[in-house]
Amino acid sequence: MDYTLQWGQVVGFTGYLIGGAWLALQIAFLAFVGGVTIATVNATVLSYGRNRALRTAVRSYVAFFMNTPVLVQIFFLFFALPEMGVFLSSYQAVLLGLTLNVSGYLTETLRAGFQSVRRSEIEAAETLGMSVAQMTWHVILPHVIRVLYPPLTNQYILLTMTTSIASIFGLEELTGRAYNVSAETFRSFEVFSLSAVLYVVLTLVASSVLWLIGRHLFRVKARLV
């Protein structure tokens, strides 16, 4: 082992790498918001929907996105769709692919949350005179948020890490930029160590912020670490 660490060169690229981290954060955030939105609709259909065909459609959707690799899904969007005349930029393809993929997982999570609302609490709300809307707002949603907060936080963190896939499609997010720096400086060890640290910072900041919000707004009990 005669490899000597040389941080000097790499440290100069910190700003450039942080820029990449910022893009990673953006992609993760947008894909997550999109995923939660789709998953909410899906889970509502699965939990409360009466239309059988619609439920089957949602179930197939979930099965498809949970059982194929996200990378393949994005390849499909980026390389296969153009053959059908639909052209997505690499940013669009990655964002859409991650959104669809995470929405499959989130559907299952949300559905479990919906099912955990105690029938007895709903009955109590009903006999106290609450309408369906009041019940949803005062009883069901706060409960669902509280129960789902920890698993949703975990999925968000996981998604942040998955954004590194974007580098394959030439996006200059954290991993993409780390790769560029490594190619330019040949200091792979230092560069990828630094980018790993930045990923840790990204996820730690995200989980701390989410933890604080959860604890104070929704009385979530999960521990931070």
Added chain:
Amino acid sequence: MHHLAIDRLTASYDGKEQVLVDVSLQVAKGEIVSLIGPSGSGKSSLLRSLVGLLVPKSGEVMLDGEKVDYTNRKSVKALRERLAIVFQQYNLFQNMDALRNVTVAPVKIRKRNAREVEEEATALLRKVGLGDKLHAYPDELSGGQQQRVAIARALALKPDILLLDEVTSALDPELVSEVLDAIRILAADGMTMLMVSHEMALVREISTRVVMMDRGRVIEEGTADRIFDNPRTERCQEFVSKILGH
């Protein structure tokens, strides 16, 4: 005129076997009527159908001479302003502290003044011995304490009649008496109650009348002393001797 008059009420879950068969029963203002009977005899179903959780198939329920229409949302809503129910499993809202469990309905549904309701709720919680637990969440309270919050929550709506469904059966034995004491306080206040209970000492002590149910029917009715000491039907005899342990 009776406060609450139930006339030949019939009900079933999903059109299956009838769990209530021609149940007739009256409760006058200030009365405390206790429902007793073996498990599965339809006591809970009766209370649930009174508050519209189980829609009666036929028969009538009259409140102060006014017929309740269980298929009409407005009528049910009006009914629920007058009848409050406390369940065996306290059913508190887990995301709200004790005080908010009590105030949420009066403030959010009745649109009453929040300050005023809060004062009343605090007084109610004090009354049931929870003056120091106003801001505790259900998962920080014992079963007995939760059940007392549930009673306060029901009372906060100022119901004309309070329905209690085996409110002590889910509790550990050492927690039963604190809830029974809360019920005694209500009885002393003159609260009209229709309650299901297996606490025979309490039933004997506070009931103005005892109603025995079996297989969905009312089979006997009378004062507590009469029912316990001198049951007429065989089923009632059997049940009473079993529950009194002799």
